[in-house]
Amino acid sequence: HPFVPVNCAALPETLVESELFGHERGAFTGAVARKSGRFEQAHRGTIFLDEVGDLPADAQAKLLRVLQDGVVQRIGGTGGTRVDARIIAATNQDLAAAVVAGRFRADLFYRLSVFPILLPPLRDRLDDIPLLARHFVAQYGRRLGRRITRIEDRVWERLRSHDWPGNVRELQNVLERAIILATDGVLRCDAIRLDPVAHLALSSPQSAAPTRSSEASDAG
Numbered sequence: 001h002p003f004v005p006v007n008c009a010a011l012p013e014t015l016v017e018s019e020l021f022g023h024e025r026g027a028f029t030g031a032v033a034r035k036s037g038r039f040e041q042a043h044r045g046t047i048f049l050d051e052v053g054d055l056p057a058d059a060q061a062k063l064l065r066v067l068q069d070g071v072v073q074r075i076g077g078t079g080g081t082r083v084d085a086r087i088i089a090a091t092n093q094d095l096a097a098a099v100v101a102g103r104f105r106a107d108l109f110y111r112l113s114v115f116p117i118l119l120p121p122l123r124d125r126l127d128d129i130p131l132l133a134r135h136f137v138a139q140y141g142r143r144l145g146r147r148i149t150r151i152e153d154r155v156w157e158r159l160r161s162h163d164w165p166g167n168v169r170e171l172q173n174v175l176e177r178a179i180i181l182a183t184d185g186v187l188r189c190d191a192i193r194l195d196p197v198a199h200l201a202l203s204s205p206q207s208a209a210p211t212r213s214s215e216a217s218d219a220g
Helices: 013-021 057-069 095-101 106-112 126-144 153-161 167-181 196-202
Strands: 003-007 046-050 086-091 115-119 211-216
Touching: 013 057, 057 106, 095 106, 126 153, 126 167
Parallel strands: 003 046, 046 086
Antiparallel strands: 086 211, 115 211
16 A cells, blocks of 8 residues: 655645645646645555644644545645545654644644654663664665674674764764775774764754654544
């Protein structure tokens, strides 16, 4: 079944509704043909709304209708199209605080919170580092054409001693750089370079906040 990822933060505000819900021909300047939105593309599958907290207010209202009724109305259309898709929404924002501040609809927040999953920051789950690190070493080794046959024991100590303000993405980048430097098949501790400048830039309260994701089933 289809899996349709949507980065809500990357959608231009003027095109959010068209991207999510589609449009009819002639609905606006440049709409030269009918276009199905991401929800229709995800019919009988899953749509992943990443950074859902960045949706503008108008799009939040229409998203709530889709969640409630399972019906999508294209821009410029007169009828609705029924969709049946699992909705997974994720954000690094504190949506409860955004509701209080008036930036996020309370009814949409509660509708998305059917099955909330709190993902703690990497520094609070250090036992996950070896599993994640081995996965990334194998992944980037294949991509870069580098076969890593051994990882120095000191690497694990160094990785566990860092507080990872950039979370898993920072770990990915650190290991990719280390693999580039591992010319003899050995991943050495000296290749694990933790950037203090990036550490300072990422040590803001927002970047250190846990990622919250929520899943709402039976949209259709």
